[in-house]
Amino acid sequence: MSTTTSANEAEVVELLRARRSGDPTAGRRLFELLYAELRGLARRKLGAERRDHTLAPTSLVHEVFLRLEHTSLTCEDRRDYLALAAAVMKRILIDSARRRLHREDVSTNSRESRVQARPIVERRVLALECALERLQGIDPELARVVELRFLLGLDVEAVARLLERSTASIQRDWRSARAFLKREIEKEDDRER
Numbered sequence: 001m002s003t004t005t006s007a008n009e010a011e012v013v014e015l016l017r018a019r020r021s022g023d024p025t026a027g028r029r030l031f032e033l034l035y036a037e038l039r040g041l042a043r044r045k046l047g048a049e050r051r052d053h054t055l056a057p058t059s060l061v062h063e064v065f066l067r068l069e070h071t072s073l074t075c076e077d078r079r080d081y082l083a084l085a086a087a088v089m090k091r092i093l094i095d096s097a098r099r100r101l102h103r104e105d106v107s108t109n110s111r112e113s114r115v116q117a118r119p120i121v122e123r124r125v126l127a128l129e130c131a132l133e134r135l136q137g138i139d140p141e142l143a144r145v146v147e148l149r150f151l152l153g154l155d156v157e158a159v160a161r162l163l164e165r166s167t168a169s170i171q172r173d174w175r176s177a178r179a180f181l182k183r184e185i186e187k188e189d190d191r192e193r
Contacts, residue, residue, distance in 0.1 A: 030081070
């Protein structure tokens with residue numbers, strides 16, 4: 001698999017156009033071209049998960065490929081594609097956490113023992129997902145900043161360039177979004193106690 005550099009950005013854009021035009025091989029070629037970046041993204045995402053996670057970076061990347069292969073993409077460039085891949089990875093990890101929690105809930109009788117059985121990280125992931133969904137409904141621009149900062153790991157300057165806004169406005173949005181998410185997660189923690 002080849003690694004990506006800014007030199008092949010034109011190739012990424014061309015493959016995205018070809019894919020939108022119906023080229024059946026463009027999606028696979030795009031995946032191969034961006035494979036190293038996707039694996040790096042998967043490693044970072046899994047690094048934030050519990051240690052005994054059943055997914056490995058390779059399997060997470062391949063699951064993303066399978067989901068994206070049958071989806072119409074509106075991505076314009078590498079950043080758009082990687083942002084979409086990050087969102088799909090997030091969804092896969094959240095679905096995995098929900099399935100695990102459901103299995104634990106089924107095997108546990110009382111609410112107190114269910115809550116105790118859930119690893120704190122999984123509870124936090126689900127609380128964060130719920131908080132992000134609420135933020136998306138209230139302020140989609142703030143939610144976009146969170147996705148770019150938190151999910152893709154972009155710095156404030158990169159987010160400002162991508163969204164064509166000032167770094168000061170991105171910093172304000174980032175502070176507001178973090179405060180909102182913190183409040184929502186604390187509310188969820190209080191409900192589980």
